[in-house]
Amino acid sequence: MATLKAVRGTRDLLPPETALWNRVEATARAVFARYGFGEIRTPIFETTELFARGVGEETDIVSKEMYTWEDRGRADSDKGQSLTLRPENTAGVVRAYIEHGLADSGLLQKLFYIGPQFRRERPQRGRYRQFWQIGAEVLGPAWSGSDSALRDAEVLEMLATFLDELGVKGWRLALNSVGSSTDRPRYVEALKAALAPVKAGMCENCQRRAETNPLRVLDCKEAEDQATIDALPKIADYLDDASREHFALVKAALDACGVAYVVEPRLVRGLDYYTRTTFEFTVPDGSGLGTQNALLGGGRYDGLSEMLGGPKAPGIGFAIGEDRLILTLQAQAGEAAEKKLDVFIAPMGVARNAEALRLAQELRRAGLSVEVGDGFFRLKKSFEAADKLARRMIILGEDEVASGILTVKDFAAGEQTKVPRSELAAVLRG
RNA sequence: GCGGCUAUAGUUCAGUGGCAGAACGCCGCUCUGUGGCAGCGGAUGUCGUGGGUUCGAACCCCACUAGCCGCCCCA
DSSP states (O other): OOOOOOOTTOOOOOTTHHHHHHHHHHHHHHHHHHTTOEEOOOOSEEEHHHHIIIIITTSHHHHHSOOEEEOOOSSTTSOOOEEEEOSOSHHHHHHHHHHTTGGGGOSOEEEEEEEEEEOOOOOBTTBOSEEEEEEEEEEOOGGGTTTOHHHHHHHHHHHHHHHHHHTOOSOEEEEEEOOOTTHHHHHHHHHHHHHTTTGGGSOHHHHHHHHHOGGGGGGOOOGGGHHHHHTSOOGGGGOOHHHHHHHHHHHHHHHHHTOOOEEOTTOOOSOTTOEEEEEEEEOOTTSSOTTOOEEEEEEEOTTHHHHTTOOOOOEEEEEEEHHHHHHHHHHHHOSOOOOOBSEEEEESSGGGHHHHHHHHHHHHHTTOOEEEOOTTSOHHHHHHHHHHHBSEEEEEOHHHHHHSEEEEEETTTTEEEEEEGGGHHHHHHO
16 A cells, blocks of 8 residues: 655644744744744635635735635535635735734734745745745724834844844845836836837846736846846835835834845835835844745735735735754754753662652652663663663663662763752753 | 656665675664774665566666756745
């Protein structure tokens, strides 16, 4: 019989790696809490329509990467509705914001989420079909200040803090403004017009993009095309006064907080809902990500709530690729020091097993991490096992039980000491 | 979705048509309460899966699957 395997693009996460995942998530929760964010958990699947309207029919995500199926109807005559595994979480959060009337509080909503997302792409290092995102959204009615540049800067400053606290080295923040929902179409038209006479001289990709998605021409890395691209209209020249002012305020606030950034007029993002500020954090080559070097991305989405049938609720948010963050931390840390248990108890002979378990119970209740060996192990085997698992080993044999004085071996120090049982927990904690 | 590379022991890999290998790791013994060193011994395995060519296939051919790299795109 063929052995069963995790499906392509999905994977199991095992110890000790999961300890790193927990550290990343705990750091996110701790940092986000300091900025007033609360956790939201939305369903893993939603109606297909939510993503079609929210993310955009024409995006790659919606047009070819979603896991979509038709749910069973309630009766033969019913047609089941089309459902989709969420490919991102912002649309779900905004849907929940509308559905639960969170606008009515009049307050700014600051929500974060941690969870798996699903996209049917070709798997690659740093890109999986089930991948994890840690994200956050700040949104609310305009009178809550949700459209203020202060919020953009606060979110970016929080991200910088988060990455620093985790110890991510060499991150780079790329920043741009793609303008309001009226600026962007004007710019795209100008871009098309400017591309028409020159695109024939560009690479194949660009010729295609000039038709399908002119903004992405700006992303081209082909050396020969760079001069042509530099001569194209700049988005900055198409921003209305309000958008220009907004962008200037974001930059000024970042400067005041000492958050380094690079303005990249060519930074365009693939989701339809972005307006004004867009950003991306990347890590340098050699950080374990190959070409998928974007650790996280995000931006402002002032019109998303209305696109989903809700009230006007400007917002800004981001999504961190947790898988990529983990890969980066692993690559940058090299071989992480293995976390060892406080102590390993080695009973001498199976007759000592029950006593060993009782001692383990006592020490565990005292807050120590403990593994218990088995009396059928020879002492040599106990030493070998203990050295791999724990920092210390307690020998529990006839002498020790009789005298109440235990033998404790410290592997790092290479020292062996006698400790009265009553003092054991205190000594091991020290 | 497209192109390229790869798949052999737990791991890293060698083996390019003729007995399935090395290193590390693992297990045992030397050594029944003192490991890490050493010596000796042992097990490593559907050679990714399924077909084909051949007297004979890990090796050549085809298909499939998976991983990696690049593209597309994105986190």
